[in-house]
Amino acid sequence: MSKIMTVDVLSSIKDAQPSEAVNKLFEVIKKANTNNNLNNASHNNALFLDDLRADTVINSSALEKQIIIENFPKSKNGYLVVSKVIEE
Amino acid sequence: MSSQIQTIHKQLINQDITCTALIQQRLDLLKQNTHNTVNALLDKTALELAAKVDLKIAKGETIGLLEGIPFGIKDVYMLQGTYTTASSDLLKKYKSAYTATAIQKLLDAGAIPLVKENGDSFGHGSSSENTIFGAVKNAHNPNLVSGGSSGGSAVNVAKDYTVFSIGGDTGGSVRQPAGYNNVYGLKPTYGRISRFGLMAYASSTDCVGPIAKSIEDIRIVLNAISGKDIKDQTTYASHEIPQDSISNSTQIKTIGYFKNFIENDAIDAKVKSDFLETIEKIKAKGITVKALDFFESETLVSTYYTLAMAETASNLSRLDGTNYGNRIEGDNLKETYSVTRSENFSEESKRRIVGGNQVLSQGFSDAIYLKGLALRDAISKNFENDFKAVDIIISPVTPNVPPKIGDSLKNPHAMYLSDAYTVGFSLGQLPTLTIPQGTTTGLQITAAKNNETLVLKFANFLKDTL
Numbered sequence: 001m002s003k004i005m006t007v008d009v010l011s012s013i014k015d016a017q018p019s020e021a022v023n024k025l026f027e028v029i030k031k032a033n034t035n036n037n038l039n040n041a042s043h044n045n046a047l048f049l050d051d052l053r054a055d056t057v058i059n060s061s062a063l064e065k066q067i068i069i070e071n072f073p074k075s076k077n078g079y080l081v082v083s084k085v086i087e088e
Numbered sequence: 089m090s091s092q093i094q095t096i097h098k099q100l101i102n103q104d105i106t107c108t109a110l111i112q113q114r115l116d117l118l119k120q121n122t123h124n125t126v127n128a129l130l131d132k133t134a135l136e137l138a139a140k141v142d143l144k145i146a147k148g149e150t151i152g153l154l155e156g157i158p159f160g161i162k163d164v165y166m167l168q169g170t171y172t173t174a175s176s177d178l179l180k181k182y183k184s185a186y187t188a189t190a191i192q193k194l195l196d197a198g199a200i201p202l203v204k205e206n207g208d209s210f211g212h213g214s215s216s217e218n219t220i221f222g223a224v225k226n227a228h229n230p231n232l233v234s235g236g237s238s239g240g241s242a243v244n245v246a247k248d249y250t251v252f253s254i255g256g257d258t259g260g261s262v263r264q265p266a267g268y269n270n271v272y273g274l275k276p277t278y279g280r281i282s283r284f285g286l287m288a289y290a291s292s293t294d295c296v297g298p299i300a301k302s303i304e305d306i307r308i309v310l311n312a313i314s315g316k317d318i319k320d321q322t323t324y325a326s327h328e329i330p331q332d333s334i335s336n337s338t339q340i341k342t343i344g345y346f347k348n349f350i351e352n353d354a355i356d357a358k359v360k361s362d363f364l365e366t367i368e369k370i371k372a373k374g375i376t377v378k379a380l381d382f383f384e385s386e387t388l389v390s391t392y393y394t395l396a397m398a399e400t401a402s403n404l405s406r407l408d409g410t411n412y413g414n415r416i417e418g419d420n421l422k423e424t425y426s427v428t429r430s431e432n433f434s435e436e437s438k439r440r441i442v443g444g445n446q447v448l449s450q451g452f453s454d455a456i457y458l459k460g461l462a463l464r465d466a467i468s469k470n471f472e473n474d475f476k477a478v479d480i481i482i483s484p485v486t487p488n489v490p491p492k493i494g495d496s497l498k499n500p501h502a503m504y505l506s507d508a509y510t511v512g513f514s515l516g517q518l519p520t521l522t523i524p525q526g527t528t529t530g531l532q533i534t535a536a537k538n539n540e541t542l543v544l545k546f547a548n549f550l551k552d553t554l
Contacts, residue, residue: 010445011401012408012422013438014430021501022397022443026456028390034462053318060185067169067185073415082410083417083424 089331089548091304092251093157100145100156107141107156111200114158117249118203123230124222125240125249127163128171128204134158137200154312155198160244160253162237163204164211165191166285174287175219176209178413178432188285189320190254190296190313197312202250205240209434210404211258211289213237214503215496216265218436223493227269232490235265238299242269245299252300252309258289259392260485260510262297266522267485267530272547273299274306277538278517279324281310282317288403290396293514303547306521307334310540329541337549340542343375344478346382349509354385355487362527363484369553370482380474380481383467385508391467392511393440393504394447394460401444404437439500464515471516475536480546483509485522485530519543525554 008016060068074081099105111134118126141156161167164174166184173179187195195201208218216224216239224239226232227246234243238255242265245253255262257275266273274297281296288294298309307329316325345367350360371377383391409415409428416431418424433441447457474481487508496503513520513534520534521543531550535542 005449007442007445007449008426010449011438011441012405012425012429013433013441014426016430016438016442018442018446019439019500021499021504022393022439022446024501025390025393025443025504026447026452028386029394029456029459029463032387032390032459032463034459034466047321051318051321063168064185067183068411071182071185071412073409073411073413074417083415083421084419085421 089304089335090302091308092301093153093305093308096157096251097151097153100141101151103145107138107145108135110156111135111138111158111202114202114249117247118244121247121249123225123227123234123243123247125206125224125243126203127173127175127206127221127240130170130201130203134200134202141198141200152198153308154194157199157251158202159194159199160203160205160241160250161191161201162207162241162253162255164207164256164287165254167191167201167204170204172204172287173220174210175207175221176432176434176437177220178407178409178428180220180414182412186285189282189317191285193313194254194309203244205238205244205253207240207255207261208237208436210287210400210437211237211256211261212400212434212436212440213496214260214264214506215491216240217493217497218434225493226490231492233268233493233496235268235490237261238273238297239265241299242266242271242273245269245271245301252298252305254313255297255299256286256289257295257297257514258293259396259514260507262295262299263485263510263520263522263532264507266299266524268490270524270530271299271301272303272306272524273297273522274310274540275513275520276310276314276540277519279322280314280326280519280538280540282315282320282323284317284319290399291403292395292399293392293517295514303334303544303551304331307331307544324538326538329544333541334544334548337545340479340546340549341376342378342478343370343480343482343546344378344380344474345482347379348382348384349483352385354505354508355484356489359484359487359489359527359529363531366482366526366531366554373553378478380478382470383463383512385505387463388467388512388515389504389508391460391463392507392515393443394456395464395515397440397444398447398457399444401441401448404441436500467512467515468517471518471536479535479542481534482526483532483534484527485509485532489528521547523547523550525550
């Protein structure tokens with residue numbers, strides 16, 4: 001996407017603006033000394049394959065399903081209603 | 089070793105009290121309390137569970153140590169069928185479809201949840217004022233804040249409404265309110281306790297943390313909820329900490345403190361003098377105390393908030409009112425997202441989401457976000473070196489005493505800076521315990537990763553020393 005996106009669009013928050021309190025924090029980071037080792041950190045965040053969850057479908061319990069439906073914000077005639085989708 | 093859990097357990101098995109009477113008494117206290125600690129009372133299920141415990145005892149069956157013990161849950165944990173609001177408008181009618189691993193382990197051990205507890209919405213705050221349920225009032229002075237974000241949990245423990253509570257600590261949210269309300273609060277090593285079912289704020293530092301009135305109760309609860317969980321790939325297997333392993337602190341020879349935390353203008357004079365007095369008392373016991381160099385407080389706070397905001401912007405992007413939450417309809421889908429989020433998030437949450445999206449944007453990520461990651465690595469490295477030289481690091485919990493209710497909302501930047509002493513240990517993913525001793529707002533005890541045993545040992549030593 002080539003067009004510039006403002007923070008209110010990025011955040012999906014109407015009329016959102018950057019705040020002075022937060023910008024002050026970012027100024028500190030910009031000036032901080034990191035010894036230019038930005039990309040030298042080695043992270044060992046790998047997992048053992050045996051530790052992964054089995055790639056199987058687990059059915060939710062009836063109660064779980066009922067609560068998920070109950071949490072849905074809008075329904076009509078037994079259907080769950082989503083907002084109108086537009087294409088740009 | 090003092091322990092409310094042990095005391096109540098003995099009272100239950102000796103039939104000095106019934107579990108039903110115990111639970112009813114605590115529920116009454118919670119219902120009548122004016123500190124705004126309660127988002128929802130779980131009275132019906134709590135009394136049903138209590139009746140089952142009484143029946144077991146009446147039949148002469150053995151009950152476990154945690155069986156029948158009343159506890160509180162910060163309202164960011166899933167407990168199936170209960171409202172889990174994150175103290176927010178967006179989720180004020182959201183019901184948990186499942187139960188968090190840590191909470192399930194307590195249920196399996198027979199502990200009885202009484203209350204979903206108030207705090208800063210989505211963990212966004214250090215005062216428990218960013219909430220739709222009213223600012224949580226300090227346990228000892230209702231004009232002051234309780235601290236946050238787990239303010240309701242700390243106050244409930246301090247006031248004996250719950251025997252222990254389960255808070256959440258991302259940058260100090262268990263330790264700071266524990267300090268403000270003079271109770272114990274543990275942020276364990278990152279990964280020791282499963283985060284599954286804890287609403288994500290900043291996933292790389294989010295920790296489940298117990299709050300209680302004794303070191304022994306912290307140990308009991310920690311043992312009950314620790315462990316590897318396939319539903320949280322950052323968890324690791326840990327050993328149970330036996331009671332006798334924390335009673336003797338002879339292996340602790342050298343401790344350290346960060347001199348820049350103490351030698352600066354931001355610290356309250358009394359907090360500083362109390363801390364230095366504590367150091368002298370420790371030295372008098374023959375322990376070597378080293379003054380250590382560390383990152384400036386402003387760098388720590390800025391690093392933490394940069395990363396936490398980036399992560400929360402990402403984690404909270406799912407909250408758009410589509411599948412759940414308080415949807416406000418707009419003209420189309422995008423408008424619906426935008427209105428729903430702007431009307432339902434608190435000002436503080438919006439500030440953090442916007443900040444997070446700023447640092448993740450092209451043109452900013454190198455200068456701020458990636459630099460924040462590099463700083464975190466440097467902070468972790470610093471800790472690794474420190475723990476080659478010392479066994480334990482102690483520090484104040486906060487630079488200042490709790491502010492008056494209303495003050496933090498007026499000055500968010502000052503609120504961020506009030507986390508100066510807690511966020512570093514979060515970035516380092518280290519086990520850190522607040523104890524209600526040493527300064528007006530307590531003391532933090534930190535050890536190397538996965539060394540909670542040493543933290544609890546030193547806490548016992550200080551309990552007898554200070």
